[in-house]
Amino acid sequence: xxxxxxxxxxxxxxxxxxxxxxxxxxxxxxxxxxxxxxxxxxxxxxxxxxxxxxxxxxxxxxxxxxxxxxxxxxxxxxxxxxxxxxxxxxxxxxxxxxxxxxxxxxxxxxxxxxxxxxxxxxxxxxxxxxxxxxxxxxxxxxxxxxxxxxxxxxxxxxxxxxxxxxxxxxxxxxxxxxxxxxxxxxxxxxxxxxxxxxxxxxxxxxxxxxxxxxxxxxxxxxxxxxxxxxxxxxxxxxxxxxxxxxxxxxxxxxxxxxxxxxxxxxxxxxxxxxxxxxxxxxxxxxxxxxxxxxxxxxxxxxxxxxxxxxxxxxxxxxxxxxxxxxxxxxxxxxxxxxxxxxxxxxxxx
Numbered sequence: 001x002x003x004x005x006x007x008x009x010x011x012x013x014x015x016x017x018x019x020x021x022x023x024x025x026x027x028x029x030x031x032x033x034x035x036x037x038x039x040x041x042x043x044x045x046x047x048x049x050x051x052x053x054x055x056x057x058x059x060x061x062x063x064x065x066x067x068x069x070x071x072x073x074x075x076x077x078x079x080x081x082x083x084x085x086x087x088x089x090x091x092x093x094x095x096x097x098x099x100x101x102x103x104x105x106x107x108x109x110x111x112x113x114x115x116x117x118x119x120x121x122x123x124x125x126x127x128x129x130x131x132x133x134x135x136x137x138x139x140x141x142x143x144x145x146x147x148x149x150x151x152x153x154x155x156x157x158x159x160x161x162x163x164x165x166x167x168x169x170x171x172x173x174x175x176x177x178x179x180x181x182x183x184x185x186x187x188x189x190x191x192x193x194x195x196x197x198x199x200x201x202x203x204x205x206x207x208x209x210x211x212x213x214x215x216x217x218x219x220x221x222x223x224x225x226x227x228x229x230x231x232x233x234x235x236x237x238x239x240x241x242x243x244x245x246x247x248x249x250x251x252x253x254x255x256x257x258x259x260x261x262x263x264x265x266x267x268x269x270x271x272x273x274x275x276x277x278x279x280x281x282x283x284x285x286x287x288x289x290x291x292x293x294x295x296x297x298x299x300x301x302x303x304x305x306x307x308x309x310x311x312x313x314x315x316x317x318x319x320x321x322x323x324x325x326x327x328x329x330x331x332x333x334x335x336x337x338x339x340x341x342x343x344x345x346x347x348x349x
Contacts, residue, residue: 001048002076003028003039006060013058014039020051031071033081033234036060040070040230069222069266071229072236077267083235084347085128085184085207086164091347092127094237094269099334100298100342102166102271104130107143107312108150111157116305118157120319124327127343128184129154129163130300134170135312136190143311151181158183166209166300172200179204189214189241189276192224202231209300211239211273218258222266237269238262239300242277251279251316254287259294271298275316281307284318285325292333298342301326 003017014037018028026043041048045064053062063076074080082095094100103121108114108131118129133150135143146153154165164183169175170191178185184207191197192213201208208228212221225236240259242252254277262270274287288299304310304317318326334341 001041001045002063002065002070003041003053003059004061004063004076005037005039005058007036009037009058009060013056016056017053017059020053020056021048024048024051029071029230029232031229031232031234038071038076038234067265068219069226071234072222072225072266072268074265074267079267080263081234081267081269083207083237083269085166087183089348090162090164092164093342093345093347094271094298096269096297097340098297098342098345099292099330099339100128100271101126101330102128102130102298102300103303104166105132105304106275106302106310106317107132107135108146108153109311111153113305114153114157115160117303118161118163120303120305120323122161122163124303124323125330125341125343126301127163127341127346128166129157129161130166130186130302131157132168132312134168134174134178136168136170136188137312148177151178155181169197169201172197175200175204179206182206184209184237187211187224192216192221195224195227198224198227199231202228202233204233207235207237208233209237209239209271211241212243212255212258214242214244214252216243218261218265222262225266225268237271237297238266239271239273240277240296241273250277250283252277254278254290256287256290256294259291259296263295269297271300272296273300275300275302275313275318279313279316281316281318281322284316285322285329288326289329289333292329292337292339295337299330 067073103126135145168186272291307317
C-alpha cells in the first residue's frame with residue numbers, strides 16, 4: 001500500500017501518517033520527490049484500512065499497489081517523473097518533456113584529458129558530464145580509476161564548464177565522499193544487485209543513475225530501484241545499457257524494447273547507454289537514433305580526446321566526425337518525437 005501526500009503536506013502531516021501506521025505494527029518508508037512525498041506501507045493491509053488514512057491532513061490519496069515495486073510503479077503515479085540534476089543555480093532535467101544528452105570520458109585519467117573531453121561534450125550539446133573516478137573492471141589488472149583524486153578533477157572541470165557531474169560509486173563506504181563531489185551518483189551494471197550500496201545511495205541526498213544489470217530482468221531492475229526509493233530517494237533515473245546474450249557481434253545486446261516497457265510500468269525516467277551496449281564507436285550514433293525514436297529520455301555517451309590511448313573503453317569513445325554526427329542526431333531528432341533539448345529547460349537561480 002502507498003500513501004501519496006499532497007504537494008502542500010508538511011513534515012508534521014508525514015509524521016502523523018508514519019505514527020498511525022507504526023501504531024498498528026506496520027512499517028512506513030518515506031520517499032521524497034521533487035513535487036511530493038510518498039509513503040510505502042508494509043504490514044497488515046486490513047489494519048491499515050481501519051486507520052482511514054485518507055482523512056488525515058496532507059494525504060492526497062491511498063493506493064493498494066499490486067506491483068512488487070510499490071514506490072517506483074505508475075499505479076500510484078500515472079504522470080511520469082522528471083529528475084533535476086545539479087546545484088540550485090544550474091539544474092538539468094531528465095524526464096518526459098525533454099531529451100538529455102550526457103557525455104564525457106568513461107574514466108578520468110588526467111586533468112587535461114578530462115577537461116578536453118568535457119569541452120568536446122559541451123560543444124556537442126551535452127548538458128551533463130559523465131566521468132568515472134572509480135572503475136570496477138572485469139579484470140583486476142585493468143585500470144581501476146583515480147579514486148578521490150579523480151573526483152577532485154571532476155569538481156575542477158565542473159567549476160570551469162558549469163556542467164553538473166554524473167559519476168559512479170562502487171562501495172557503500174565511499175558514498176559520502178563521492179556525494180560530496182558529484183551531482184548524481186551512478187550505480188553500474190555490476191552493482192545493480194548490491195543491495196547495501198543501493199540503500200546507501202538512497203540516503204545520500206543526491207539523484208541516482210541506476211544502470212540495468214547485464215543479466216537482470218526488467219522486474220529485477222525495478223526492484224533494485226525500489227531499494228533506493230524505500231530509503232527516501234525517488235530521484236532515480238534508469239539506464240538501459242545492454243544485456244548479455246549469446247550474440248558476440250556487439251559487446252552487449254541493447255534491449256531497446258526495455259525503454260517503452262519500463263515507461264509503461266514505472267514513472268521513473270529511462271535513458272540509454274549506446275556506448276557500453278555496443279562497445280564499438282561505429283554503432284553509437286545508430287543506437288542513439290534508435291533510443292530517441294523509441295522515446296528514451298536521454299543518452300549517456302563516451303567521448304575522449306584520444307581514444308587510441310584511453311585507459312578504459314577507447315574503442316567505443318567518440319571524437320571528431322563521429323561526435324559531430326552524434327551532435328547532429330541529438331539536436332535534430334528529439335523534436336520529431338515532441339522532445340526539446342534539456343538545455344532549454346535548465347533551471348537557473
